[in-house]
Amino acid sequence: MAIIGGGPAGLLAAQRLAEAGCRVRIFEQKATVGRKFLVAGHGGFNLTNGEDPAAFAGRYGTASPLFEQLLAHFSPTDLRRWAAGLGIATFVGTSGRVFPESQHKPADLLRAWLRRLAELGVELSTRHRWLGFAENTGLRLLNEALGEEFILEPAATVLALGGASWPQTGSDGGWVPLLEAVGVRCHPWQPANCGxxxxxxxxxxxxxxxxxxxxxxxxxxxxxxxxxxxxxxxxxxxxxxxxxxxxxxxxxxxxxxxxxxxxxxxxxxxxxxxxxxxxxxxxxxxxxxxxxxxxxxxxxxxxxxxxxxxxxxxxxxxxxxxxxxxxxRPLAEAISSAGGVPLAEVDARLMLHRRPGTFVAGEMLDWEAPTGGYLLQGCFSTGAWVATGVQQWLAQK
Structure with missing residues (x-):
């Protein structure tokens, strides 16, 4: 099982799949995972929101019908329970935003998370860049440390490479031509949550x-x-x-x-x-x-x-x-981005119509939400959803 991208969506998909007994390998182009996750925590580590579930899905605009399902599958309560399982207690602030207790920093959660993934046998390969698809099921990857290119034939693939804001973290949207090369139509990138x-x-x-x-x-x-x-x-x-x-x-x-x-x-x-x-x-x-x-x-x-x-x-x-x-303000300054893979290009499991066995999670998908915990919750929920979708797809093969 290959996960391309080491952000929240990819890491949670990896955890869920490993817990289900799958052998999982994560490929991350940067030297470390979770860079955008850590940057997001600098302004206050806002994991999710305690808003009423009926109103929560409405924060995702035109993607609200999809997020009603995703949030039912992995809710803000589930996210808080997941964090607690890593030893990170959370609380609901006066604004409704959910934060870790003051003694917990973003790096603490990420370290605990990576330890859990290692315990589950998840293999992490950093400085590995995805170069595109090979034949019907293969992936072309570059080990940048060695300068060696290779082809991987995973049982299934989860793409979680992020959107196009904060490019310094690796979330630069540069994967769009790789999907367009196999016929996936992508929407242009636009700034969201910006000045x-x-x-x-x-x-x-x-x-x-x-x-x-x-x-x-x-x-x-x-x-x-x-x-x-x-x-x-x-x-x-x-x-x-x-x-x-x-x-x-x-x-x-x-x-x-x-x-x-x-x-x-x-x-x-x-x-x-x-x-x-x-x-x-x-x-x-x-x-x-x-x-x-x-x-x-x-x-x-x-x-x-x-x-x-x-x-x-x-x-x-x-x-x-x-x-x-x-x-x-320019896209590079935006907190998040709109654009990417339209929901019409994936099925109900978030699997690409044009690439069976390849699933898309996180900000690669064309959805947006305001700040206040909704962005991170959206990434986590899509990661949990595709993990279930991968298992269903493998069971049907």
Whole structure:
């Protein structure tokens, strides 16, 4: 059994298959496995989310019907139970996100995981690059340490090479031509969970630089997300911006103007906001009024002047300030990517129609989800699902 790729999806597929009695070998092009997994843990090791299961699948957009099945097969509860089996206790934070207890670092989980795989007899071959397919069932591989190319004939193959974000970790999407060579149609890569570009004036960039806006709501395309954003020299970043990437991307692709509507006081009812705005005296400066009546301090006055002019109509501007978005940040900067292998190219077991015995897991598949534990959960769930699919396929041979 060959697993190509040493990220979460590939490693979990390997574990499940080894536990079922399969002989498994993992091939990873980098010198170590789990690089993107470790990088993802730098900003807070968010494994999954404690959200209600009925709402969880909806986080995967157009792929939600598939993820209803995947999450039923390997749920957030299953993920937490799996981590506990490796000695990593977890807890649900106030935001609903699930983290390991503070004494556990990402590297601790990965080390425990690799020990478990070794105990199960899984063989790990690093610095091995997949070069494509050979005949009907073979794989062409390059041992980069020795500079030797060889062909492997596994009973089944799981491809888990990742998407195209964070290329420095090995997740560069360079496998697309190898699948296209056997007739698998792939969707172009696009950034997901990334910052939005705004053409700030030079004055705004110099005066504001980087500054947070807390307890706000952003809206785009009929979707609204609460949270905190960061104003940057290129535009905006932060969880609400990332969550609205699909809507922004669709508007930009259609050639439409893309705008984010910013609500600076989402907890105030419209009538109460209007009442407070009406109390402003003509001799009160904008910064002083915003600070005293609405607890809005810099950089809000500068932001309002930048986007709504020197004398903004405060009611509409505070509740729905349009921020014109000119583009999205580059793919290499994105937290995740959209694109890759369309779901139409695989069957219900995630096996390629054009390559029986070859399964696809993780971010190679064309799905996306917001940050908050949904990305990692998606990778784990696809890995568990294909492990079961491989066993079913082998049993039918």
């Amino acid at each position: 939005a570009e705004v053409a700030w004036s030079p004055f705004f960039k110099e005066k504001v630089g980087r500054a947070p806006l807390k307890n706000i709501a952003l809206s785009c395309g009929g979707h609204t997300v609460r949270g905190e954003i960061m104003l940057t020299d290129y535009g905006l970043e932060g969880t609400p911006v990332y969550a609205l990437t699909p809507q922004l991307r669709a508007a930009l692709a259609a050639g439409h103007s893309a705008s984010l509507l910013l609500n600076l006081k989402p907890d105030l009812a419209p009538a109460e906001l209007a009442r407070r705005v009406a109390q402003r005296r003509p001799d009160t400066s904008l910064p002083a009024f915003l600070a005293s009546a609405l607890s809005l301090k810099p950089p809000v006055p500068t932001l309002l002047r930048e986007l709504a002019g020197p004398a903004p109509d405060l009611g509409p501007s505070l509740a729905a300030l349009p921020i014109p978005v000119t583009g999205l």
